[in-house]
Amino acid sequence: TAPRHLPTFSAGALLGSSPLIGRQRLYDTAHTTTPTKAISIDGQEMLAFCEKHPDFGFEFMKRAAGVLAERLSATRLQILEICGGRLPPAQIESD
Numbered sequence: 001t002a003p004r005h006l007p008t009f010s011a012g013a014l015l016g017s018s019p020l021i022g023r024q025r026l027y028d029t030a031h032t033t034t035p036t037k038a039i040s041i042d043g044q045e046m047l048a049f050c051e052k053h054p055d056f057g058f059e060f061m062k063r064a065a066g067v068l069a070e071r072l073s074a075t076r077l078q079i080l081e082i083c084g085g086r087l088p089p090a091q092i093e094s095d
Helices: 043-052 054-082
Strands: none
Touching (some): 043 054
């Protein structure tokens, strides 16, 4: 898998949320411009912890969902720039 170019993140940012949404492996790569400390958390263990501690789990997943929503919005804007503001027609289903 080819690496993706990621945006700049600030302190405390979530990087690599794939295991939280069912992807078993994380393929993202990051480079830092300043000395950085990062922690690695096993996605399956985090999901199990969230299930055992629902108050924490709800808050954690709410924040993770917010991060993912921001990234999807940024990706959408990039696609609109590439396509000149006109996206191909697509049928969208909603719950």
